[in-house]
Amino acid sequence: MxxxxxxxxxxxxxxxxxxxxxxxxxxxxxxxxxxxxxxxxxxxxxxxxxxxxxxxxxxxxxxxxxxxxxxxxxxxxxxxxxxxxxxxxxxxxxxxxxxxxxxxxxxxxxxxxxxxxxxxxxxxxxxxxxxxxxxxxxxxxxxxxxxxxxxxxxxxxxxxxFFDTTLGPPVPLVRSLNSSDMDATYIEFGGDPNNRVYFERRPDQTLVLSAPDFRVPLNLYSDATTQVAVVIEFNQPVNPAGSNLTPDLLSLQYQDAGGVWISLETRVELVQNCTSAGARVRLEPIGVLPANSLLRAVVRPGFEDLTGQTNNLNIDNFADVAMTDEILFSPPVQPEDEVSDEIFEGFLFGGTDPDSLQDLDAAFDVPAADWSEGRLSAAFDFQGTGGPGSNFDWHVGSGEIFFFDTTATVIIGGPDGNPETQQNAVNGIVDVRNLVIEEGGEIRVQGPNAFQVFATGTVEISGRLEVSGFNARNVATLNTGNQVEVGGSGVAGGGRGGNASAVITNSTPRGGVGQGPFGILNAGGLGGESGYAPKGDGKDARRPGGGGGGRFANADDTLSTACNSFDHAGNDGNAGSRGALTGQSPAKGGQPGSGPFVDKDDTNDFLGVLAVPDGPIVIGVPFTGGVQSLVRGELTRMLAGYGGGGGGDAVPFAVFPAPNWNPGSDEKGGPGGGGGGAVHIRALGEIEFGPSGEIFAKGGRGATGENTLFLDHVGGTGGSGSGGHIILESAARIFFNSNSASSDFITAIGGPKVVGPMADIPACNSFGGSGGAGVIQLHVPNALDPVGTSDLTEPNPSDIRVPTLDVGNTVDETLDNIMSPIGKILIPTFGARSRARSKWISLGGASVDPDDPMMTPDLVSFLFQGTGSDGRVLDEDPADGVVDELSNILLAPNGDPISVDDETAPIQSSGLAMIFRGSALNNLLFGETDSVSNDIYLRTPALLKNFILRLQEEGNTANHMDSVVTSATYDEGNPFPSDEVLTINVAVQPDGMSTLLDFTPAMSGTIQVLLIPRFFRVVTDGQPDALPTEAFVNIRFQAARVDGMGNPDEDDPVVDFTGDISQFNTANMAMPGEIQFFRFEVEFDLTGGGGTLDADTKPVTLDFLRIPYLF
The missing domain is CATH 2.60.40.1220 (Immunoglobulin-like)
Incomplete structure (x- = not known):
């Protein structure tokens, strides 16, 4: 112990x-x-x-x-x-x-x-x-x-x-009868890890439960008190690999009426390894458990301990005596054995969180809606406001060169560019309505941060936006070994080039490493190795390695040291040189940096999401297909260019370092060039390039080394910096006008391989590597349609328009004609339309009747309200900006709302609860909604949570108080009708004080009480139930059967996406038990009813979404 x-x-x-x-x-x-x-x-x-x-x-x-x-x-x-x-x-x-x-x-x-x-x-x-x-x-x-x-x-x-603590495969531990040993297999229930019932063995080895009368709850989605798990304690640590912790090897099963054990969908989690006993593994059933049936856990052959030892047979006799619960209702709730449940999604967890229902693999050609922090929100996270006064236009005129420092810069603008207001742009962020760079005008960026523009209107570039890394300075001095040769500066987050001759008190063994973007240390090109050879062997013999080029994009990279202008590795030194670090000949050139892309897949070298079409893209033919798959970029944030490495020094001695070193002993290498910068332009309107419009984010050139005679550059040349990162996003389109200069509109290439006068330098000795290409991204609403021409009179759905002469046979060929490197067309991060989809949701054993010897599946009936048959949220009067309210379900026998009274519907003394009995329950007991009995809410009162309990004055319904239901309970009383009681608890009013007791009728004195169902809640700009006139929300559902592998059969759905969930019920009537999985999808369109995106556009959100069902 x-x-x-x-x-x-x-x-x-x-x-x-x-x-x-x-x-x-x-x-x-x-x-x-x-x-x-x-x-x-x-x-x-x-x-x-x-x-x-x-x-x-x-x-x-x-x-x-x-x-x-x-x-x-x-x-x-x-x-x-x-x-x-x-x-x-x-x-x-x-x-x-x-x-x-x-x-x-x-x-x-x-x-x-x-x-x-x-x-x-x-x-x-x-x-x-x-x-x-x-x-x-x-x-x-x-x-x-x-x-x-x-x-x-x-x-x-x-x-x-791993050390094998126990010989043999992992074995589940079961404690002896009446033992207090905690390190044993047990059932956890009620969502509380301290609520445990252990499996125990009697002296005769029969299996029993530590609580003999315990029945396993049914694991309802809607009721945490019914949720269960089987926790297996193993006798030794286990292999944590995903291939080992899988339902194929560990699962829960139930026994059907024929005595056959059927596997349940199971979530497997390794809770703890190397416990005092060995390991603890948690098995959670997904979905409802079949009622009144045996439940067991199974360990299948192949399950491994830490060192790979496995069992050869099923282990299934350690947890097979637990019987699931059976819920039976008394009249008037009939039939007696039906149970209700629901999927309630509060959007608290999204992304990769284990509790998230969001399907991250859902393939859309629009941005993914934001699923997090208690809401599902339209993807309109646009930070621009239009600048001061919301009408701040920044114009850079012809002949003007504006130096913009991304630390802080004051810019002057106003309506139509008039110099009326100033804006202090901090951290490189520019907030404008419109940005115009006139032909002949230029913005030249410097500073450590990315250059970012938020434009609520348009961006017009007819001049130049210059965000290129700085060239390194050639070594133009002699005998200055006591001074460092500083690398070229990066711009807008680009990495600085590596220094050369950094040791100022002795010989330097290698050129400095180029820096990565935004201060990432030593991520650029590597420095060239210094070379040494006796002075009598001549100056060429000691020529060192050149610096490696900075690497960003991978597609055009090569590690070859062949002597041409596209190699990113620095060239080796002369064959007669020895390397200062290796002692080998020749001194080695620096390799390019590793760059940010490490998964060896060039198709995802970007930031964001690429939609792969499900058919061929043909230039000039509108694409009518859909999305086959999504490719998520490897980058997790915006980057910039990488600096080149410094060149090595040439040391004219037979040993390294130089004996009796002095500042004139060695010929210094040249430093590396700076990396190109980061540019991110976001516009709600068009981004337009004029005929002479350009964005440059090129890498800076590496510098040549020290000379001994004329321009012989005996010191190694520095590597050049890589191109930067350019992202253009428009909620409208990106427009390239006819380019009179016949050059690229956008350039993010690396700096060149710097060779110096070839007549003075032996071939391929000591040259610095060229910088790698940067990354260009174009984000537009329609990311699938082919690129079109810039002739607006031509019917063309494309959101990227190019000059007619630049249109090629393919999208890449076309983009190659107007930019270098070829850009990626990606889904925007904001826009009018966005969508989200849930994972497949298992019904578990909802349709299973284990007491039926014929094993006929039970019917499962679904309910959903608040949308039309097309899935659109109901809003009969769009002009009022409010979604339609659902009908009250608390009705008297005559169909009128019930009234508050002490007998059938009293308000409790706390003011935060009401009790309903007798005739007040009439519609809940005997009514129905869309052919589904309203007693669905009595069977599982948790389904009433987030409904609205309304008190209103009879005859003056404008006087009312709405309270949100927080919980409810239903007590059947004695097994006879008429003594049933429903208790509904509500939240205090938004003022933090008022309760139901504070509602006061103004005229009639009679208070009516209504219960308004809510299957979702729309919120816009903080206003519940508000929906802008021009916006709409669609909610649709899809149902699937189980395939041969126990997974949803997506290729042949039982019911394809529909806004009418009653189609599920129709399919269930025709094929009981066919529906085993379902999922939902939500689409937002902020301009679906007309209008345009602007700074006043507010994202529409859903606070929650629920899907009840009866089985």
């Missing part, structure tokens, strides 16, 4: 003095007091990443003094190990450390990092002047400091990386 575990998270640095011990596993001298006798880790040992470490002391240990400061385990770079200290009662002189076992497939959460990582283990003692030490129970300080060095296994395969 373990006690007092201490988590090991972070470490304080311990300064150790002399008198430390290392090397042997033990150190004991009875004459020197309390000491550490044995450490199980030997000096320079290879230690498995899950293997516990034992510390045995000469006396019993005061465990309260054991901490991450008194026993310190960290990598040589200072990264702490993580795990738990503990002691066993039988060993009061021994402390153990259990490294955290990984629960992630990539082993990134392992307490000791795999892959040959070096660790230092330090146990400080008084010998190093430490008073914060492990102490004995007699309060003696540890005397001698102990230090051990060890490393983890280089190989990360299970057999190499």
């Amino acid at each position: 373990r006690f007092h575990p201490v988590p090991l998270f972070g470490f304080l640095t311990i300064g150790l003095l002399a008198s430390c011990s290392s090397g042997s596993g033990s150190s004991e001298d009875p004459g020197i007091g309390f000491q550490l006798v044995i450490i199980s880790v030997q000096e320079n040992a290879v230690w498995k990443i899950n293997q516990e470490i034992r510390f045995t002391f000469s006396e019993d240990v005061d465990f309260s003094t054991v901490s991450n400061n008194t026993i310190n385990i960290q990598t040589t770079s200072g990264e702490p190990a993580t795990g738990t200290f503990f002691m066993r009662p039988s060993e009061p002189d021994t402390v153990l450390f259990q490294p955290n076992c990984p629960t992630r497939e990539d082993l990134s959460d392992a307490g000791l990092r795999p892959g040959g990582v070096q660790y230092v283990l330090t146990v400080p003692g008084a010998s190093s002047n430490s008073v914060n030490t492990v102490r004995s129970t007699a309060n003696d300080l540890l005397n001698i400091t102990q230090i051990r060095h060890f490393r983890t296994p280089v190989e990360v395969t299970p057999d190499d990386a």
Whole structure:
């Protein structure tokens, strides 16, 4: 038994003095007091990443003094190990450390990092002047400091990386009858990890439950108190790989009426590895459990422990005695055995969160709606306001060169560009209505941040936007080895070029590394290696390596050192040179930086989402197909260009460094060029290029090295910087007018390979690499249709218009004619239309009747209101800007609203609850909505949450109070009709004080009470139920059967996307049990009813969405 575990998270640095011990596993001298006798880790040992470490002391240990400061385990770079200290009662002189076992497939959460990582283990003692030490129970300080060095296994395969704590495959643990052992398999229920019923074995090995009369709840989506999981405790740690923790190997099953065990859709989670017993795995059923049936867990052959040992047979006899609940209702709720449930989506979790219902793989040709933080919102996260006064137009006139610093710059503008107002643009962000760069005008950007424009109107570029990296300065001096050659500056976030000759007191072994964008250290081109050779061998013999070019995009990159202008690696030095670092000939040229794209897939080298069409794109023919798939870009944020590496120095000596070095000893290399900048232009209107319009984000040139005679550049040349990152987004279109200059409108190429006068330099010696291409992105509403011509009179749906002469045979060929490199056409991040889709939702065992020997599936009936048959949210009077309200479902027998009274509908003394009984329940008991009985809300009152309980004055309904339902309960009373009670609880009013008791009728004195269903709630600009006249919301549903692999059959849906969910019920009547999965899709269109996007456009949101069903 373990006690007092201490988590090991972070470490304080311990300064150790002399008198430390290392090397042997033990150190004991009875004459020197309390000491550490044995450490199980030997000096320079290879230690498995899950293997516990034992510390045995000469006396019993005061465990309260054991901490991450008194026993310190960290990598040589200072990264702490993580795990738990503990002691066993039988060993009061021994402390153990259990490294955290990984629960992630990539082993990134392992307490000791795999892959040959070096660790230092330090146990400080008084010998190093430490008073914060492990102490004995007699309060003696540890005397001698102990230090051990060890490393983890280089190989990360299970057999190499892990220590096998138990022979054989993993086995579920079941405790004995009436045991209190917590390390055993159990059922968790009610959403509370402390609510447990254990599986137990009697002495005769029969299986029972620790609570004999326990029935497993049905795991309703709508009621957390009914949700369950089976938690399996294994006898040893298990392999955390996703291929091991899969429903194919671990699952829940129910037994049908024929005695056959049927698998349920199961979510598998490794809760904890390396527990006191071994490992803990959680199995959650997805969807409703079949009522009144046996439930069990199964471990199938192939399930592995940490070292790969597996079982050969099913293990299914450790958790097979639990019976699921059976819910039976009394009249007048009939039939007695029907249950209701719902999918309630509050949009609290989106993206990759494990609790998210959002389908990130849904393929749309419009932006994805924002699914997070309690709302589903139209994708209109546009930060522009139009600038000061919302009419700030910034014009850069012909002949004007405007220097814009992205730290802070004041710009002058106003309506039509009149200089009436100033704006302080901070961090590179420009907020305007319209931006105009006239022909002959130029904005020249500098500074550390990206240049970003938010335009609520249009952007017109007829001049130049210059965001190119700076060229490095050629070495034009002699005998200045005591001065660093500084790399060219990056612009707008671009990386600086690598310095050259950076050591100013001796010979420099290599040119400096170019920098990455936005301060990413040493991510650019590598520096060229300095070369050395005896001076008598001539100047060419010592020529060093050239600097590597900065790398951004991968598509045109090559690591070849062939001598041509497109290589990004720096050329090696002369064959007679030796490298200052390697000692090998020749001195090596610098390689290009690794760049940001590492997955070896050039099709996703961008930021954002690319829609892949499901058919061929033909220039000149409107595309009528759809989206086959989405490609998500590898980038997670905007970047900029990467700097080139510095060239190596030439050292005229037979050894390195130069003996008796002085500033004139070596010929200095040239520094690297700066990376191109980052430009992001977002416009609600058009982005238009005039005939001479240009955006440049080119890489800067690398510099040539020091000369000895004329321009012989004996020092290595620096690598050039890469092109930058240009993103253009328009909610309308991007328009390229006829280009009279016959040059590209957009350029983000890298700087060239700089070679100098070829007559003076031997071929291919010491040249710096060229910079790699940048990335160009065009985001438009219609990202699928082919590029069209700029003739607006031609009917053309394309949102990218190019001059007729530039139209090629393909989209890429066309774009290649107007920009370098070829741009990517992507889905915008904002726009009038956006969509979201849920994952497939399992009905679980909702249609299963395990008591039917014929195993005929039960019917499942769905209910959804508030939309038309086309799925559009109902708004009969768009001019009022309010969605239609649903009909009241609290009706008296005569069809009128019921009245508040002490007998059938009293308000409770708290003012936050009402009770309904007798005739007040008439419509809920006997009425129906769209052929679904209203008693669906009595069977599971949680379905009433977020409905509106309204008090109104009879005859003066404008006087009313609406309260949001927070919860409800239904009590059947005795098994006879007429004593049923429904209690509805509501929230306090928005003022934080008023309750139902505060409602006062003005005239009639009679208060009516209504219950208004809400299946979703539309909110615009904070106003509930508000929907702008020009906007609409569509909600649609799709249903699927199960395929042969237990997954939804997407290729042949039972009901394809429809706005009318009653089609599900029709299909269920015709084919009971066919629908096993369903999903929903929401589409927003902010201009669907006419109008245009502008700064006043507000995103429409859904607060929640619910889909009830009866089974």
